[in-house]
Amino acid sequence: MKNKKSLGQNWLKDRDILIDIADHASADDTNVVVEIGPGLGTLTSALFQFFEQVIAVELDDRLAENLPKSFPGKNLTVVHKDVLSLDINEMNLPEKYVVAGNIPYYITSPIIQKFLHVTHRPQKIVLLIQKEVAERLAAGPGDYSILGLSAQIYANVTLGPVVNREFFTPPPKVDSQVVILEPLETPRASEKTMALIKLGFIAPRKKLISNLTVGTKLPKQQIADAFAGCGISENARPADLSIEQWVSLEKALTL
Numbered sequence: 001m002k003n004k005k006s007l008g009q010n011w012l013k014d015r016d017i018l019i020d021i022a023d024h025a026s027a028d029d030t031n032v033v034v035e036i037g038p039g040l041g042t043l044t045s046a047l048f049q050f051f052e053q054v055i056a057v058e059l060d061d062r063l064a065e066n067l068p069k070s071f072p073g074k075n076l077t078v079v080h081k082d083v084l085s086l087d088i089n090e091m092n093l094p095e096k097y098v099v100a101g102n103i104p105y106y107i108t109s110p111i112i113q114k115f116l117h118v119t120h121r122p123q124k125i126v127l128l129i130q131k132e133v134a135e136r137l138a139a140g141p142g143d144y145s146i147l148g149l150s151a152q153i154y155a156n157v158t159l160g161p162v163v164n165r166e167f168f169t170p171p172p173k174v175d176s177q178v179v180i181l182e183p184l185e186t187p188r189a190s191e192k193t194m195a196l197i198k199l200g201f202i203a204p205r206k207k208l209i210s211n212l213t214v215g216t217k218l219p220k221q222q223i224a225d226a227f228a229g230c231g232i233s234e235n236a237r238p239a240d241l242s243i244e245q246w247v248s249l250e251k252a253l254t255l
Helices: 015-025 042-047 061-070 105-117 131-137 146-152 191-200 208-216 220-230 243-253
Strands: 032-036 053-057 075-079 098-102 124-130 155-163 176-183
Touching: 015 042, 015 098, 015 124, 015 155, 015 176, 032 042, 042 053, 042 061, 042 098, 061 075, 105 124, 105 131, 105 146, 105 176, 124 131, 124 155, 131 146, 131 155, 131 176, 146 155, 146 191, 146 243, 191 208, 191 243, 208 220, 220 243
Parallel strands: 032 053, 032 098, 053 075, 098 124
Antiparallel strands: 124 176, 155 176
16 A cells, blocks of 8 residues: 555564564553554554554554454454544543554654653553654753653653664655653653753753753843752753753752
8 A cells, every 4th residue: 555655654564573563562461552553554463462452543544444454353443533633531541551653753752742741641652763863762961852851751761673764665764763661650850840941952052051041031140050059060051961950950940
């Protein structure tokens, strides 16, 4: 079936890789997985080796109609919707469930934010995404971005296998990588800290103290004093601070 470029469709057909992704998604205490963008059903087939029920969310009319035909007798539910408009809390999901998918690159961040902030959060989120984005999600101090911090504040983030572009049909322009997010019961930082982080990244390559002076409208000396109290260099850039330093800085500034 011809792919739709507008929906970012690239088919992954290597059986070993698909089984590996499904294995990373597997969990001991749930048999239910929500699959995002099942496409031709290749990952769906692999997921059925580890889960009893697959709830597949598919936007493409053709694919949503054809998918059930490939899995007679299987506990497959196809939800014909855009995943970003899906109301998770109305899906009657069990207490514990997993999210998995080979997702279009252009909606990676919205999907991750959706499932990290929904009231009924999944036990685990396992996605095949653009390799560069996966690396940003799992980055540490010195390489942090808003995307990475906003994920790591709400989840443990680890990287799975790299999938080279030639394993897809048609091949995308970049390689992919599996990323595994395990949502935390209690976030590592508050919404106030996240708001400060966003101000700090107004200009990511500039010094953090300059960005915060502009963003918070506080006197530069007050911010400098807060930096000193938190052990943060005035030459630090936004990507340099750990989550713990951001938390300390937010408390010191008392915004």
